[in-house]
Amino acid sequence: MYIDTSHLTRGGKTYTRHLLRESYRANGKVLHRTIANVSHCSEAEIAAMRLALRHKEALEHLGTIQDAITLKQGMSFGAVWTVYHIARRLGIEKALGTTREGKLALWQVMARVIDQGSRLSAVRLAMSHAACDVLGLDPFDEDALYENLDWLANRQATVEDRL
Numbered sequence: 001m002y003i004d005t006s007h008l009t010r011g012g013k014t015y016t017r018h019l020l021r022e023s024y025r026a027n028g029k030v031l032h033r034t035i036a037n038v039s040h041c042s043e044a045e046i047a048a049m050r051l052a053l054r055h056k057e058a059l060e061h062l063g064t065i066q067d068a069i070t071l072k073q074g075m076s077f078g079a080v081w082t083v084y085h086i087a088r089r090l091g092i093e094k095a096l097g098t099t100r101e102g103k104l105a106l107w108q109v110m111a112r113v114i115d116q117g118s119r120l121s122a123v124r125l126a127m128s129h130a131a132c133d134v135l136g137l138d139p140f141d142e143d144a145l146y147e148n149l150d151w152l153a154n155r156q157a158t159v160e161d162r163l
Helices: 044-055 054-062 078-090 092-096 100-114 119-128 133-135 141-156 156-162
Strands: 002-012 013-026 029-037
Touching: 002 029, 002 044, 029 092, 044 054, 078 092, 078 100, 078 133, 092 100, 092 156, 100 119, 100 133, 100 141, 119 141
Parallel strands: none
Antiparallel strands: 002 013, 013 029
């Protein structure tokens, strides 16, 4: 089987015809049988039929569109964005400052609101959420968060006064 395409010109206008055909032999002659007129199909559908007929012995190797598309979950954004804006409205961001240490302290507050857990869990939460993007931070580890707790303890009175 194959797709036979022909162009006919009549009255100055060109018509394109697509026929699904098969070839066979009868009495030593090669003959053609039309199975279907597929002229109404789009060019993409005609190309798909040609591809399928060309690989009819191994269609499973062609795969499907789902095989060709890989879906990947991106960073979660909504919770971080929402809590960040609430912290800004409450003045927490201003009280902690915009330095790296202030942003890390803000992340520790936000991580506690989003999900209760340890410093390690806050780091893992930052890796699965868009925390670094929203806060404008470089990646960090749990040691940085523990050092940040010392920074925060030394400035506790100042932060409380700003709040």
